[in-house]
Amino acid sequence: MEETTEKEYGNGNGNGVTKRDISPAPVASVIDGMDAQYYKVDDAPATKKIKLNDTESPTVDARDKGIARIKPEFLIPKPGKSTILAPPDDDDAEAGGTKRKKERGQNKNRRFAKAREVLKFCESLKDGEGTCKFGNDCKFEHDVAKYISSKPADLDGTCPVFDAIGFCPSGLKCRWLHSHYIVEAGKLLVDEDKKVKSGREINRIDRDTQNTLQKKKFPVPKSDQILPYLDALKEHDTKEQNTFNSEVKTEEDEQKEKKDLAATYIEPPFLPSEKRPLNLHHAKILSPLTTVGNLPFRRLCRWFGADVTYSEMALALPLLQGSKSEWALPRSHTSEIPRFGVQIAAPKIWQAVKATEVLASACETQISGIQDFNLNCGCPIDLIYRSGAGSALLDSASKLVRMLKGMNYVSGEVPVTAKIRMGTRDNHPNAKKLVTRLVNEGDVAAITLHGRSRQQRYTRVADWNYISETAEIVRDMYEAKDENNKEQRERRKVWFIGNGDCYSWRDWWDGVEKYNVDSVMIARGALIKPWIFEEIDAKQYLDKSATERLDMIRKFAHFGLEHWGSDEYGINNCRRFLCEFLSFSCRYVPVGILEVMPPKIQDRPPMWRGRNELETLLGSGDYKDWIKISEMFLGPVHESFDFKPKHKSNAYDAEG
Structure with a gap:
């Protein structure tokens, strides 16, 4: 409790695989149609490589213990309140939750609702072929046209799973069905060449x-x-261990x-x-x-x-x-x-x-x-x-x-x-x-x-x-x-x-x-x-731009759809785990706005804003912003979706 459409993986250390091109794909198309003011990325900086040498590195005395110092122009003042973000509880990073009594703001025993279809379609027929062994006694729907008409409108674009591996295992249940289904022929498309070459689980x-x-x-x-x-x-x-013997045995x-x-x-x-x-x-x-x-x-x-x-x-x-x-x-x-x-x-x-x-x-x-x-x-x-x-x-x-x-x-x-x-x-x-x-x-x-x-x-x-x-x-x-x-x-x-x-x-x-x-x-x-x-x-140090980091999130979302499925159930799962990932990645403070280097994992920053609005959004610790980010790649939130962040007392309820 995986991954890619992509390229050959490798590390260049003689393991028989070659390192591939890792340049980010454009994300402009993802943002088209979104709130331009909220997701403005035109001023996103290109990747910068910041190299530190011994003469540039500040002394230990220059660092405030436990605080990541931010350049003054990126600070957000909050009069009357402490501006240092509270350290998150990282017990879950290695091993899930914990039952200590003095937990603050943790949601214990979280439960996640499953997506439910208006009309439940028989799993035996989701590939558009085959027969149901239960026949007329089956309690699920067998009429393809009736089922498709009961589904929500398809999401825009091409099915990421079909695009990656040449076919879509979710079949007729896919939320991007229009991109790989011929209605007149009642047939799901398969790219045999891509199917053979793609990776598998x-x-x-x-x-x-x-x-x-x-x-x-x-x-x-x-x-x-x-x-x-x-x-x-x-x-x-x-x-x-229990026998007392005055004679000491040798190692032999x-x-x-x-x-x-x-x-x-x-x-x-x-x-x-x-x-x-x-x-x-x-x-x-x-x-x-x-x-x-x-x-x-x-x-x-x-x-x-x-x-x-x-x-x-x-x-x-x-x-x-x-x-x-x-x-x-x-x-x-x-x-x-x-x-x-x-x-x-x-x-x-x-x-x-x-x-x-x-x-x-x-x-x-x-x-x-x-x-x-x-x-x-x-x-x-x-x-x-x-x-x-x-x-x-x-x-x-x-x-x-x-x-x-x-x-x-x-x-x-x-x-x-x-x-x-x-x-x-x-x-x-x-x-x-x-x-x-x-x-x-x-x-x-x-x-x-x-x-x-x-x-x-x-x-x-x-x-x-x-x-x-x-x-x-x-x-x-x-x-x-x-x-x-x-x-x-x-x-x-x-x-x-x-x-x-x-x-x-x-x-x-x-x-x-x-x-x-x-x-x-x-x-x-x-x-x-x-x-x-x-x-x-x-x-x-690689100063990743906001657009590059957004492309990273896109990759995770597409990998997740391959793994959990592109139907509503799979999308809900993918959205949930994407939000879990964002609960950690939002803690990244871009090296370009840090005043003291090198960054330390235990340091917590004051309230800060990014170099553009997208960077600020990606640094948000508000789980509602994580859900907004997920909508860029997974479509609008389904009414059945809810998400309870591990360190918040309130849950997200989808608006009907």
Whole structure:
């Protein structure tokens, strides 16, 4: 819980794909007919590249703590009131909502109404062909002419989905039906050439697989084999912990006992050195993000140059139960291949292991549909933590080790990775000790460390010094491996990734050059400005014009229509997730109006206006403005649509 009509994706780092032209398409046609005064873009500046050197960079003293200083000519005075915008609650950026008591202005348990047709048309006939197996007993409409006449007037222009992939999966239900339907012939158009060449979504499961999962009949032979061993390993660890023995066992004795337990295997597991290689050296990585890290947003980030993307966090148990909504999360677009990972969270070892095996066998791992299985060990929200998943695993190291060992056994050639935090409590970080153990066990191909504790959530800056110290431990362990020991000699490097407060190209390069990590994973920085991946390549701040940013929103909307559909239901979904995206992107302060550089993710600006009215609109924190922006690309709001912003107490009600 993706992407493009476009071009060949790539990163220019030898991954077999070439970087394409990313020049923005004109948006003048989108704005035609809109309120010229409100959406004036004639004075929108061209993209500027602002390059900072050491002599130009202001001193730390020039920066007011926590405040993004704006050039005086762009400030909006508000006498008698604080002009500094309140910091938003970013718990949802990584893991959805939170249940803390002192939330201000959050809408809990949000519900979104589904679009309802005046006349419900039978799904079996939406492609204009086929027959309904229920015949006259079907409760839905079968008369095509009657259904089309009951629909609202089509939206202007060409169907973005048909234009992108050569056909429209929404069929007769499409809101741009006139652009790909011949009324006289009663036939939907198909561009076969474009259909063959266009990208597609993968990692889907069919109805039979879903039914098998729901009936608990999906075969998991590897899990059935490894789980008894993991239980025995737990008993062994418990016995060692509870038994007082004056005779201290050597490390050799410990390894021998574990090998005896491992001898119960029918077939040996893949060693990390035998799995598909994972190369994260200086890779530009988009973090797993809940809600806003959906497929269309990931496509957008790929378009801007992201090398690696991850699915939204999927819960293991709903995956095993065949939940349709949960299985939508591992779905990816071919533009994300071959560097796409699936993140899962689980409170129980058997859930994580079985979910990994199901994903490995049901998804297209053989064509590199999944790069790695990432275990979430850092989610801070109460719902996940109290269940024993996410960051709760940081306090159960032995359980975490067994979980990763089991996932590594059942994942076949696909490597296993982990994402952790510094610890659960501010004053008791345990990541160094945990990382040392994970590297020694040899079951993970990469570890990502978020430089905050669970208790911190997103308050205060990330501790990159701690990340650097942990990175040194991993590096030293790799360099100190015993070349005479076959197992250590064949052990691959464990990639170590830093995460936290990466908002600019300077933050990213500082991570890899000053803090010794192999790469930096980007989360909120990409939500606020997805072109951060371009900045990293260019090593420059890119002052995107308002028209370029509007074109970015257009791309997201079109990617969303491909993903959710171009019928009213799909448009409502796309509009909702576009508004979620705009709730982050509106926080971007153009570098051209900043008085002090570099920008920091934790800084909040005073009230400001843009260099033109469109730029001001794109910086609006009012959700009603987000809906106005969505109407540029998705048409007028349907009467069934409502949107409750996460940090507002009132909801939007469509005007009838």
